[in-house]
Amino acid sequence: xxxxMRSFLTVVLISFTSLIMAQDGEADRLVGVWEPSHGKAKxxxxxxxxxxxxxxxxxxxxxxxxxxxPKVDKNNPDEKMRSTPLRGYRILKDFEYTDKDxxxxxxxxxxxxxxxxxxxxxxTDENTLDIRGYIGISTFGRSDVWKRLKIPSRKK
Amino acid sequence: MKRLLSITFSLLMVSxxxxxxxxxxxxxxxDYSIYDNLEFADEGTKRFASVKVxxxxxxxxxxxxxxxQGAYDSDAAALGLSPAENADIxxxxxxxxxxxxxxxxxxxxxxxxxxxxxxTIYEFENExxxxxxxxxxxxxxxxxxxxxxxxxxxxxxxxSFLLFQLRGGMSGDYSMEELQxxxxxxxxxxxxxxxxxxxxxxxxxxxxRTYRAGELNYIPVVLYNWTSVDRKWGVETVFPxxxxxxxNFNPRSMLFFGFDLEGNSYRIGNQGTxxxxxxxxxxxxxxxxxxxxxxxxxxxxxxxxxxxxxYRYNYSFNVDQVAxxxxxxxxxxxxxxxxxxxxxxxxxxxxxSINLVSP
Numbered sequence: 001x002x003x004x005m006r007s008f009l010t011v012v013l014i015s016f017t018s019l020i021m022a023q024d025g026e027a028d029r030l031v032g033v034w035e036p037s038h039g040k041a042k043x044x045x046x047x048x049x050x051x052x053x054x055x056x057x058x059x060x061x062x063x064x065x066x067x068x069x070p071k072v073d074k075n076n077p078d079e080k081m082r083s084t085p086l087r088g089y090r091i092l093k094d095f096e097y098t099d100k101d102x103x104x105x106x107x108x109x110x111x112x113x114x115x116x117x118x119x120x121x122x123x124t125d126e127n128t129l130d131i132r133g134y135i136g137i138s139t140f141g142r143s144d145v146w147k148r149l150k151i152p153s154r155k156k
Numbered sequence: 157m158k159r160l161l162s163i164t165f166s167l168l169m170v171s172x173x174x175x176x177x178x179x180x181x182x183x184x185x186x187d188y189s190i191y192d193n194l195e196f197a198d199e200g201t202k203r204f205a206s207v208k209v210x211x212x213x214x215x216x217x218x219x220x221x222x223x224x225q226g227a228y229d230s231d232a233a234a235l236g237l238s239p240a241e242n243a244d245i246x247x248x249x250x251x252x253x254x255x256x257x258x259x260x261x262x263x264x265x266x267x268x269x270x271x272x273x274x275x276t277i278y279e280f281e282n283e284x285x286x287x288x289x290x291x292x293x294x295x296x297x298x299x300x301x302x303x304x305x306x307x308x309x310x311x312x313x314x315x316s317f318l319l320f321q322l323r324g325g326m327s328g329d330y331s332m333e334e335l336q337x338x339x340x341x342x343x344x345x346x347x348x349x350x351x352x353x354x355x356x357x358x359x360x361x362x363x364x365r366t367y368r369a370g371e372l373n374y375i376p377v378v379l380y381n382w383t384s385v386d387r388k389w390g391v392e393t394v395f396p397x398x399x400x401x402x403x404n405f406n407p408r409s410m411l412f413f414g415f416d417l418e419g420n421s422y423r424i425g426n427q428g429t430x431x432x433x434x435x436x437x438x439x440x441x442x443x444x445x446x447x448x449x450x451x452x453x454x455x456x457x458x459x460x461x462x463x464x465x466x467y468r469y470n471y472s473f474n475v476d477q478v479a480x481x482x483x484x485x486x487x488x489x490x491x492x493x494x495x496x497x498x499x500x501x502x503x504x505x506x507x508x509s510i511n512l513v514s515p
Contacts, residue, residue, distance in 0.1 A: 032197075033191065033194060035194075035196070035203075037204070037206055037263040038206040038208060038355070039203050039206070039314070040355060042191050042194065044191075057186070057188055057191045058188065058191040058192065058194075060355075061355070065385045065386075066385060066386045066387075075406065075407050087188060088186070088188075110515065112210060112407060113214075113407035113408060114407060114408070115457070115515065117515050126197075127196070127197040127198045127201075128198075133515040134515070135457040135458050135515075136457075140217050140218070140257070140458065140512055141515060142258065142261065142514045142515040143258070143261045144261070145261075145262055145263045147196050147197070147198065147201050147263075148196070148197040148198070149191075149194040149195065149196060149197060150194055150195050150196070150197050
């Protein structure tokens with residue numbers, strides 16, 4: 001009886017762990033490097049503490065032609081943030097996987113105008129994201145399609 | 157065992173603290189050069205010219221506004237047995253509602269659908285003494301426009317694009333309770349081929365079938381959107397519909413100087429006015445050139461306000477007889493006579509709107 005109970009608990013534990021891992025596996029498909037439709041930047045999405053964050057890792061125009069220095073977040077409404085470099089800047093924050101290929105509860109920041117929007121990410125296929133920014137209700141937001149880029153191999 | 161648990165717990169606490177620092181900037185050192193030459197994971201994926209131009213004013217998804225023109229004179233020509241008449245118009249004003257919402261938004265195509273309603277009310281001095289049928293119908297009914305539109309942006313590659321706009325609707329002295337027959341609907345079309353050489357510049361050339369000059373016309377279109385390197389100055393033009401020089405105080409506050417060309421052909425439906433058969437198929441070829449300053453700023457989030465002030469120049473307020481709604485083409489050089497050749501003097505105008513803009 002004791003052995004049976006132990007076996008049962010083991011099965012439950014393995015099933016539970018597999019379920020969590022499968023869920024994690026599904027959710028982690030968001031991790032990678034993505035290019036927004038405007039092609040001006042590349043965004044690396046990472047998982048940090050069970051949430052997903054995306055930072056700018058590449059800019060088509062990395063140098064501000066006005067200052068001739070690396071671009072900073074000069075349109076941020078918060079003056080203290082205006083000297084923060086754009087490369088490395090986290091523009092996607094706090095996304096959680098819900099279900100049906102969808103990540104919610106996060107925000108997206110647009111450095112072009114300094115606005116932060118609510119955002120929903122939907123994976124339409126393995127290499128395509130539908131990113132919808134909005135305030136309040138999603139009806140009047142705007143969608144952008146991001147494409148996955150091949151992850152680079154680490155330099156030695 | 158206790159010791160092991162204690163160490164595990166401490167490690168968990170430390171790691172959650174470290175990973176909890178997910179603020180705006182990533183602090184970890186990273187070799188960003190590895191992202192320089194990445195290929196799409198999907199072979200065959202193409203890059204397309206984005207519709208957005210850096211520094212340009214945001215597109216309006218919904219606009220609710222009010223338009224007001226100050227006092228001016230109207231010289232209406234004689235029509236049939238009705239005499240010519242000079243009348244003082246104390247104000248022309250009305251409500252304006254427009255939507256333009258994306259229904260399909262992909263990298264390789266954007267399709268927007270729009271709805272427009274403009275109402276124009278004419279306030280006359282000594283309204284009861286008006287005898288000219290044009291003045292009478294303006295005083296009694298005013299003018300309305302309802303339009304549906306669709307705009308299609310189709311990028312061809314990273315730098316070239318096509319832009320199409322189709323507008324169709326009814327303009328006239330009808331009431332919202334009794335709309336006019338759809339055979340009086342008028343359609344406008346514009347097709348543009350353009351280039352976007354960089355994020356700050358977009359230009360295009362095309363052709364339009366338009367009523368902006370009041371009557372049917374086929375005229376070239378020039379699209380030009382440009383923003384200076386420092387993002388302070390810009391140009392926003394879809395000639396001849398509108399043109400602006402823009403100054404950006406910041407991305408959330410902008411001042412413009414330019415013009416709008418507004419026009420349409422308004423059917424006079426003879427709803428209880430002095431107009432009588434056989435002059436029952438008349439259309440006002442109304443066109444206004446508006447030179448103005450415009451100021452736009454973000455109120456909060458997606459909500460922006462826009463205020464315009466300027467000078468309205470009357471380009472056309474003539475009247476044509478359009479038998480059974482079958483319009484004809486006069487162009488700039490045709491010699492068909494107007495049923496009425498009217499003159500309006502030119503007042504100052506003011507326009508205010510509150511807008512829901514696209515992110």
